[in-house]
Amino acid sequence: MPVTKEETRAKLDEMGIKYEVLSHEPVYTIDDMKEIEGMDIKNVCKNLFLRDEKGKRHFLVVLDEAKTADLKAIRKEADSTRLSFASEERLMQHIGLKKGSVTPLGLLNQCARDVEVLFDESLKDRPRLGVHPCENTETLWLSAKDLLRVIEVCGNSIKFIKIG
Numbered sequence: 001m002p003v004t005k006e007e008t009r010a011k012l013d014e015m016g017i018k019y020e021v022l023s024h025e026p027v028y029t030i031d032d033m034k035e036i037e038g039m040d041i042k043n044v045c046k047n048l049f050l051r052d053e054k055g056k057r058h059f060l061v062v063l064d065e066a067k068t069a070d071l072k073a074i075r076k077e078a079d080s081t082r083l084s085f086a087s088e089e090r091l092m093q094h095i096g097l098k099k100g101s102v103t104p105l106g107l108l109n110q111c112a113r114d115v116e117v118l119f120d121e122s123l124k125d126r127p128r129l130g131v132h133p134c135e136n137t138e139t140l141w142l143s144a145k146d147l148l149r150v151i152e153v154c155g156n157s158i159k160f161i162k163i164g
Contacts, residue, residue: 003096003108008133009140011108017150019142026136028100030065033139041065044130044139045123047102049091050074053081058094060156062104063120067163077161078118096134103132104147105140107154117151121160124148 048061075083096109130139
């Protein structure tokens with residue numbers, strides 16, 4: 001069962017992670033987020049869930065919203081076979097999320113232990129990043145340091161990558 005936004009916030013509270021909440025209509029893309037009044041779009045993370053050619057490895061790619069996801073470049077950084085976007089079924093099976101709600105906070109789901117995180121190194125020192133709390137009707141704002149701590153606590157590997 002996927003973690004709800006309330007459960008996500010409760011887990012962050014338990015970890016002592018500070019965050020701000022912005023509630024909004026459901027959004028599915030970065031372009032949708034640009035339409036939200038008060039959205040600090042330049043600090044929103046674009047999140048992609050990818051799989052390798054054989055479906056043996058799964059990757060959560062966290063990058064700056066303004067960057068293009070060059071799958072060939074990401075493949076090289078990940079030392080992987082050809083990458084493609086994972087299906088909605090794989091998204092639910094491997095990270096417990098629905099389409100439009102991909103987030104690093106999905107790693108709080110027990111099923112996500114084998115997901116490899118590829119984190120845009122240009123984000124790692126930012127004091128404020130926006131990510132969904134496992135549902136696309138809110139954006140949580142927290143520091144990159146705290147977001148990385150959540151990923152580490154979940155036990156997922158993190159590789160910092162350079163993306164155009």
